[in-house]
Amino acid sequence: MSLLEIKNLHVSVEDAEILNGVDLTVEKGQVHAIMGPNGSGKSTLAQVLAGRDTYEVTQGEILFKGEDLAEAAPEERAREGLFLAFQYPVEIPGVSNVYFLKAALNAIRKHRGQEEMDAMDFLNYVREKMSLVKMDEALLNRPVNEGFSGGEKKRNEIFHMAVLDPVLAVLDETDSGLDIDALKIVADGVNSLRSEGRAFLVITHYQRLLNYIVPDVVHVLVDGKIVRSGGKELALELEDKGYGWLEGKAKEQVAAHA
Amino acid sequence: MPEVASSVSTKRPAVDPRAPYREAFERVSCSRAEHEPGRIGSLRSEAIGRFEELGFPTKRLEEWRSTDVRPIAQSSITFEASAGLVTESDVADYRYPDTCELVLVNGVYRPELSRLADLPEGVVVSSLVEAWSEHPDLVEPHLGCHAKFESHAFVALNTALHENGVFVFVPRGVVVETPIHVLHIGRGAAQAVASFPRNLFVAEESSQCRVIEQYATAEASQTAGSTFVAPVTEIILAPSAVVDHYKLQRESTDAFHMATFQIYLERASNFTSQSISWGGGLVRNDVNAVLAGEGCEATLNGLYMVEGRQLVDNHMRVDHVAAHCDSHELFKGILEGHARAIFSGRIFVHKGAQKTDAKQTNRNLLLSPTALVNSNPQLEIFADDVRCTHGSTVGQLDELAVFYLRSRGIGEEAAKSLLTYAFAADIVQRIKDKSVRRDLEEFLFRRLPRGEVVRQAV
Structure with a gap:
């Protein structure tokens, strides 16, 4: 059984079709990259996977650990081990980063039949995870993302991921807006979490991140459809040629179906 | 559509709603006359006269357009305070440790429930009645000098009918570190129990203190009957005085609460207030700050969280009379069910109040589609070198x-x-x-x- 199987996924928002027939299979231990031009549907795919209900799945299915996710609420997906690192992490004033994470982790542990972590154990656990993303301890006690710089927000997402320990992590343009140092820190954090039991779906607009997080498979999403899949060398090809030559391909495919 | 509580009756009252108040006036003015100076007696007479002319406010008045007080006017009222029925167990939950605590039940001062603390020399914290007999010279120059009853029926009622309340006096240069806690407990009855607490807080030059006003309902009577409390609090800050004030309004949803809070700031004084409302069925807070001396600063913040058919109305007015004063207002509201909130914030910058810096913000969060907010910020500016900003939002x-x-x-x-x-x-x-x-x-x-x-x- 594959960890994630997306079959012929069609997604609309307010009657506009954004994804039109995505097929994608991810196995445990793999890193898949999804690249594509702006507006190709990358972020939509990420949010649909996490269960955002402003998008309507009109056709197809998403199987996670063999289970259909159609009816699963976002929190149920999270508790089953799916994590989305947001492209634009949300600021939550008044809610402390560390206490929020404790509540989230305990909700997940409870779902898994594990005991809730007490304050001491949690703090030790969290400190260990913080070192993965070289996060300043001061950010722990601040409200979630409030007043964080762009880089701090992205690092905080990877930190949340490390704490919540998902089996599938979807990173939605976690590299965008990061300088090279911050990019390396984020990539190191991700690499240190790579394991047999965990898979990553790395969504990015640029090839650069993939120099640091080396993917097993690269997919190109254009106009809501995966038009090409290949090894890590595909990313380099895209860097050279841009997306133009594949956009023509997408139109051909649509025409062929019509 | 009914605007307020489900208890609104469409039946016209059989008697003039003003009549019981007139009777109460005869009793109170008689009993208080020998303890108070003539000025107060005259003030009481003028105020009841003014109330008779004004009657209860109607929605035709701009300032009462969204707040329908007919449930009060149409309630049968009793002035029988039944204060003795409230005991320690009703008060325990509302006590604050390490404060100087004065307890009033339905407006009646209860020394045996109060817990006074040792305070620095010269500080007076007592019931108003006691203050009239012990320190008339300290009360006389201030009481009734700031809260205007001429155009406000509930201030008029309070001015005419108040019997007791709390008096605080902090002498020049004294810092009172122990918070002063004024705890008003309401105990309802089949008829709405009316009370008119009158508080006067005077902070002399360069003094500092913290005052907490809490309005609660005795546990036992949370489902038994209603109360109608119309407190007036006057607070005077002499030059460079610093006062930190809290108001916590947490009465049962059967309670009517019509409060006026009048603040007078002299040169370089600093006043901060946080007004929290989650109780009461029909609640109005009139908060008026007069920045009379140069260089003073007033911060008036608030939070209301209401549900069901509660209505809470915060009516703010800040008068920038002198130059170089700052005022900051931040009120936030959370509404559920069919709750209703009104925020009216007027900033009035007088001629000559140059370099005024006034900021007002009202933000509301609606958690249900049937909750309703009216937010009405108003600026009136008669000076030409000022900074005034206001903003209001309503969202989900x-x-x-x-x-x-x-x-x-x-x-x-x-x-x-x-x-x-x-x-x-x-x-x-x-x-x-x-x-x-x-x-x-x-x-x-x-x-x-x-x-x-x-x-x-x-």
Whole structure:
């Protein structure tokens, strides 16, 4: 059984079709990259996977650990081990980063039949995870993302991921807006979490991140459809040629179906 | 459509609603006459006369357009305070440790329930009645000099009918570190029990103090009958005085609460107030600050959280009379059910009040489609070198933020509660008094669904 199987996924928002027939299979231990031009549907795919209900799945299915996710609420997906690192992490004033994470982790542990972590154990656990993303301890006690710089927000997402320990992590343009140092820190954090039991779906607009997080498979999403899949060398090809030559391909495919 | 409580009756009252107040006036003015100077007696007479002319406000008046007080006018009223029925067990939950605590029950001072503390020499904290007999020279120059009854029926009623309240006097240069806690307990009856507490707080030059006013309902009577309390608090800050004030309004939803809070600031004084309302069925707070001397600063913040058919109306007026004064107002509201909130904020910059810096913000969070907010900021500026800003918003929870929290494994209800708490947090965090802050936090944890998750996450 594959960890994630997306079959012929069609997604609309307010009657506009954004994804039109995505097929994608991810196995445990793999890193898949999804690249594509702006507006190709990358972020939509990420949010649909996490269960955002402003998008309507009109056709197809998403199987996670063999289970259909159609009816699963976002929190149920999270508790089953799916994590989305947001492209634009949300600021939550008044809610402390560390206490929020404790509540989230305990909700997940409870779902898994594990005991809730007490304050001491949690703090030790969290400190260990913080070192993965070289996060300043001061950010722990601040409200979630409030007043964080762009880089701090992205690092905080990877930190949340490390704490919540998902089996599938979807990173939605976690590299965008990061300088090279911050990019390396984020990539190191991700690499240190790579394991047999965990898979990553790395969504990015640029090839650069993939120099640091080396993917097993690269997919190109254009106009809501995966038009090409290949090894890590595909990313380099895209860097050279841009997306133009594949956009023509997408139109051909649509025409062929019509 | 009924505007306020379900108890609104369409039947016309059989008698003039003003009649019981006239009778009460005869009794009170008689009993108080020998204890108070002639000026107060005359003031009482003028005020009852003015109330008879004004009657209860109607929705035809601009200032009362959205707040229908017919439920008060049409309630049968008793002035029988039954204060003796309230005992220690009714008060215990509302006590604040390490304060100088004065307890009034339905407007009647209860020394045996009060817990006075040792305070620095010269500081007076007592019932108003006691202050008239012990320190008339300190009360006389101020009482009734600031809260204007000419155009406000409830201030007129209070001025005419008040029997007791709390008097605080802090002499020049004295810093009172122990907070002064004025605890008003209401105990309802079949008829609405009316009371008109009158408070006077005087902070002399360069003095400092903290005052907490709490309005609560005796536990035993939370479902038994209503109360009608119309307090007037006058507070005077002499030059360079610093006063930190809290008001916590947490009465039962059967309560009518029509309060006026009048603040007078002299040169370089600093006043801060946090007004928290979650109780009462029909609640009005008129808050008027007069910045009379140069260089003073007034901060008037508030939080209201109402549900069901509660109505809360915060009516603010800040008068910038002198130059170089700052005022900051931040009021936030959370509404559920069919609740209704009104925020009216008027900033009046007088001619000559140059370099005024006035800021006013009102933000509202609607948690149900049937809740309603009227927010009405108003600026009147008669000086030409000032900075005045105002803003008001009414919105719902941010769908993306809810999704963000849920994507981390937090359930939907808990996510919404967390965001609601977060909305309130910038008022919660401004509360320096630990007891008030703890009470507000506990209330939010109790009120918000899945509050235990919120408690863990903040």
